[in-house]
Amino acid sequence: MFLIPDPVVRFFHRMASPPHFYAFSQRLMPWLVVIFLLLTAAGLYGGLYLAPADYQQGDSYRIIYIHVPSAWMSLFIYVVMAVAGAIGLVWRIKLAEIVAISSAPIGASFTFIALVTGSLWGKPMWGTWWVWDARLTSELILLFLYLGVIGLYGAIDDKRTASRAVAILALVGVVNIPIIHYSVEWWNTLHQGPTVTKMDKPSIHVSMLVPLLLMAASFKFYYLIAMLQQARIELLLRERNAQWVKNMISESK
Amino acid sequence: MMMKPARKQRLILIGLMVIGAGLATAFALKSFNENLMYFFSTTDVVEGKAPGDTLFRLGGMVVKGTVERPNDGLTVRFKLTDYSKEVTVEYTGILPDLFREGQGIVAHGKLNAQGVFIAEEVLAKHDENYMPPEVKDSLKEQPTPVTGQKS
Numbered sequence: 001m002f003l004i005p006d007p008v009v010r011f012f013h014r015m016a017s018p019p020h021f022y023a024f025s026q027r028l029m030p031w032l033v034v035i036f037l038l039l040t041a042a043g044l045y046g047g048l049y050l051a052p053a054d055y056q057q058g059d060s061y062r063i064i065y066i067h068v069p070s071a072w073m074s075l076f077i078y079v080v081m082a083v084a085g086a087i088g089l090v091w092r093i094k095l096a097e098i099v100a101i102s103s104a105p106i107g108a109s110f111t112f113i114a115l116v117t118g119s120l121w122g123k124p125m126w127g128t129w130w131v132w133d134a135r136l137t138s139e140l141i142l143l144f145l146y147l148g149v150i151g152l153y154g155a156i157d158d159k160r161t162a163s164r165a166v167a168i169l170a171l172v173g174v175v176n177i178p179i180i181h182y183s184v185e186w187w188n189t190l191h192q193g194p195t196v197t198k199m200d201k202p203s204i205h206v207s208m209l210v211p212l213l214l215m216a217a218s219f220k221f222y223y224l225i226a227m228l229q230q231a232r233i234e235l236l237l238r239e240r241n242a243q244w245v246k247n248m249i250s251e252s253k
Numbered sequence: 254m255m256m257k258p259a260r261k262q263r264l265i266l267i268g269l270m271v272i273g274a275g276l277a278t279a280f281a282l283k284s285f286n287e288n289l290m291y292f293f294s295t296t297d298v299v300e301g302k303a304p305g306d307t308l309f310r311l312g313g314m315v316v317k318g319t320v321e322r323p324n325d326g327l328t329v330r331f332k333l334t335d336y337s338k339e340v341t342v343e344y345t346g347i348l349p350d351l352f353r354e355g356q357g358i359v360a361h362g363k364l365n366a367q368g369v370f371i372a373e374e375v376l377a378k379h380d381e382n383y384m385p386p387e388v389k390d391s392l393k394e395q396p397t398p399v400t401g402q403k404s
Contacts, residue, residue, distance in 0.1 A: 052385035056351060061383060090263045126376045127349030133291040171271055175278045188290045188312055190359055195381040204383040 016093050018235055019244040025228045032225050039218035046211030054208075063121045065212060068196075069219040071114035074142060075177055077107035077223060081149070082174045085167030094238070095231075097163035100170065101153050102230035106223055108146035115139060118191075126190060134183035135191035138176060145173040159238055292359045298370070299338040304363075311340065311370055312359040312378065320354055333358070333370075344372040351377030 014020050047065035054061040084100035087093055118136070119129045130136065149166050156162035184193045196202045202209055239245050256264070282289065292312035293303040303309055313333035320331040328345045331354075342360055352358060357380060360372035 052387075054383055055386040055389035056353075056356075057379075060350075064383070086264075086267050089267060090260050125349065125351050125379055127352075127374070128376055131291065131376070134289050168270070171267060172274045174271060175275045179278070179282070186289075187286075188292050188294070190291055190376060190378055192379045192381045195383065203381045205385055205388055207385065208383050 016095050018095065018239050018242070021095055022232060022235060022244075022248075025232055029225070029228065032221055032228070036218055036221035036225060039214055039221060043211050043214035043218050046214060047208075051208045051211055052205075057125060060121065060124060061208075063117050065215045067114055067117040067121065068212060069216040070110045070117065071139070072197075072216055073219050073223060074107055074111040074114050074139070075180060076220075077103050077110060078142065078146070078170070078177060079174070081107060082167075082170040085163070085170045088163055089167045089171075094160075095235070097160070097167070098231045098234045098238070099227065101149075101163060101166060102227050102234055103223075104146055104149045104153070104166075105230070106226050108143060108150065110219070110223075111139065111143040111146060115143065131190045133189040133191055134187040135180065135189045138180040138183050141176055142173075142180060145169075145176060148173075294335045295333050295340040296335055296338045298340050298364070306363070308361060308363050308373070310359050310361050311342070311372075312357065313340070314357050315352070315354050317354045333360070340368075340370055342370045342372055342375075344375050346375070348375055349377040351379055356380075 015024065043065065048062060051062070053059050081100045081103040084096045084103070088097035088100060115136075122131075123129050149170055152169055153159075153162045153166045156165060181194075181197075183189060184191055195204050196209065196212070204212070236245060292310035295311065295313045297303050298311060303311070311333065313335050316332040316334050316339060320329060322329055326345075327347070328343065329348065330341065330343050332339045333342050334340075342362075344360065344362075352375065357378035359376045359378050360370060361374040361376075362370055362372035365371050
C-alpha cells in the first residue's frame with residue numbers, strides 16, 4: 001500500500017484483529033509499566049532534586065514538570081483521537097474506533113491537569129488565577145471538545161454509530177489544535193511564548209530541559225498504558241458475544 | 254493495492270470537512286483579530302489607537318530605573334515600554350511576585366486626562382526563559398532579548 005513497507009502493513013492488519021490485539025496488549029503491558037516507572041522516577045528526581053532553581057521564580061517553576069507535559073499530552077492525544085477516528089470512518093476498523101474513544105477521557109484529564117496546574121502557578125506569578133487570553137481560552141475549549149466527545153459517545157446506544165458521530169466531532173475540533181499551539185505567537189497573550197517547541201534553540205537551561213523531556217516521555221507511556229487498558233475493556237464490551245471472548249472465558253474457568 | 258471507491262470517497266469527504274472547518278475558523282479569527290489581543294502595546298496608546306474613556310489592558314516592559322513610590326504608600330509609578338514608545342502607569346495595590354524592572358507586565362485600567370495610565374490591576378507576564386541564577390549572572394553583560402512584545 002502506497003509507500004508503507006510490507007511488514008508494517010502486516011503488523012497493523014494483525015493488530016486490527018480483536019483477539020490478536022487483546023493478547024498482544026496484555027503481553028506488552030508489563031514492559032510499558034516498567035518503562036513508565038523508570039522514566040517517571042528519573043524525571044521527578046531530575047526535576048525536583050537535580051535541576052537548579054530558576055533565576056526569577058525560584059522553586060515555583062518546578063510545576064512545569066507536570067504542567068508542560070500535560071499540556072503537550074492534551075494536544076497529542078487529541079490528534080491521536082482524531083486520526084484514529086478518521087481511520088475508523090474511512091476503513092470502518094473497529095479497533096481504530098475503540099482507540100479513539102478510549103483516548104478521550106485520558107486527554108480530558110490531561111487538559112484538566114494543565115489548566116489547574118497553570119492556574120495554581122498563575123496566582124503567585126501573574127497575580128491571577130485565570131485570564132481570558134487566547135491560550136487559556138483555546139485550551140479550555142479543548143477541554144469542552146473532549147467532554148463533548150465523551151458525552152456524544154455516551155448518548156448514542158449503538159456504539160458503531162456513536163463512534164462515527166464522535167469521529168466527525170473530533171475531526172472538526174482539530175482546527176483548535178494549531179490555534180492552541182500558535183495562540184501565543186499570533187496574539188498578545190498573558191501566557192508566555194513557547195520555550196521548547198520552537199525553531200530556535202530552547203530557552204531553557206539544559207539541566208532543566210532534560211527532566212522536562214523525561215517527564216514528557218513518561219506521560220506518553222502513561223497514556224499508552226491507560227489507553228490500552230481502557231481499549232481492552234471497551235473491546236470486551238463490544239465483542240461480548242463473539243466466539244473468541246466466549247472461548248477465553250470458558251478457558252479461564 | 255488500490256483503495257476501494259467507497260473508502261476513497263469517504264477519505265475525500267473527511268478531508269474536505271477538515272479543510273472547510275479550518276477555513277471557516279481562519280476567516281472568523283481574522284475578523285475577530287483585534288478582539289483576541291489580550292492587551293494594547295504602549296505604541297498603540299501613544300498613537301491613540303487605545304480607547305480613551307474605557308478600561309483596557311496595556312502590556313509592556315517596565316523601564317529600568319523608573320519604578321518609584323511617590324507617597325511612600327502602596328502607590329507605584331513606573332514607565333512601560335515596547336522599546337519604541339513609553340507610557341507612565343500608576344497603580345495602587347499589591348504587585349505580583351514577578352513584578353520587577355525590565356519584566357513584562359499587563360496592566361488593566363484606563364488613561365486619565367494627563368495621559369497617565371491608572372491601573373486597577375497589574376499582572377506580571379512571565380517570559381519563556383528558564384535558567385539557574387548563575388547562568389543569568391553570566392548573561393548580565395548581554396542585552397536581554399525582546400520577547401512577546403509584538404504589536
